[in-house]
Amino acid sequence: MLRRLQQAANLLGGGLFLTLFIVFIIQITARFGFNKPLPWTDEAAVILYVWVILWGAAAVVPEREHVVFDLLWNSVNYRSRQVMRIAGSLLIGGLSAAAIPASWDYVHFMAREGSPVLGVSFMWIFMPFVFLLIALVIRSAWAIGNAVRGIGLEAELRI
Template sequence: MNRQLSPIGSWLRHRAENLLAMMLLAMFVIFLLQIFSRYLFNLSIGWTHEASVALWIWMVLFGSAFVVREVDEIRFDLFWGAATARGLRVMQVIGSASLVALFTWSLPAVIDYVSFMKVESTAYLKIRFDLLYSIYVVFAIAMIVRHLWLCVLAIRGKAPEGFDPTKASSGV
């Protein structure tokens, strides 16, 4: 079953990376448009700032939910690097269980608040805030699922990968 899902997961991950790259490109183009309009044409365009902020929010939360790998997350290397495989598993269970509990506890309030925000919209683009911030709900659910899975793996005896500075790369 896992071998059948691996190509699908890899394909989905690559599409998420593609979408993230398109968002970054759009943000860069909008940023350049803002610079050209301000300094070449002496024209201030308000929607460019709003679009850049919206894209940034989506890039950070979408990227964290679907693109950033577990091994790429920031850890306290002082403890993580010195731990044995059993210690890594214990830290993974404690950390993942804590995150699952916190995200699950906050999820109803987050959904309620994001739903409430449909009454407000952005100033220039008129994007409803519930649509703009809906990515946080997706992010929270993705974090719950991811850390439940990591917790189960750690309980079953699979230690998380330790960071090896000799194998650090730029993601390529």
């Protein structure tokens, strides 16, 4: 079940990126090939960019692939890493959980506004930020559980 959800998330992320690429090519062709810029392509590209970045961070890119500064992590012992993982996950997960209600209120409030050209509700444009916050809470809870069990605390050599 979890694997199918990950495949669906990857498929959606890939589809969003492909759509962004197609819109970008249309934009370049219309602007420089025909000297007729299309206003909808600018807006669609911005909306798709927001979705690609936030959806990718929330659901596609695994935690181990995110950029980290692990100089301190690699220089401390196992127990210190366990404390650092739990404290860091509590901080990220706690702040994300605290931000969800206000973020949802804002996103829901923005439903009354639409984008100037396409008329897409700003609620749908900003929705992936709420998804990102929810994903951070889930990932943090998972990381805390793993840290308590002693999983994933080894020093890593990243290149």
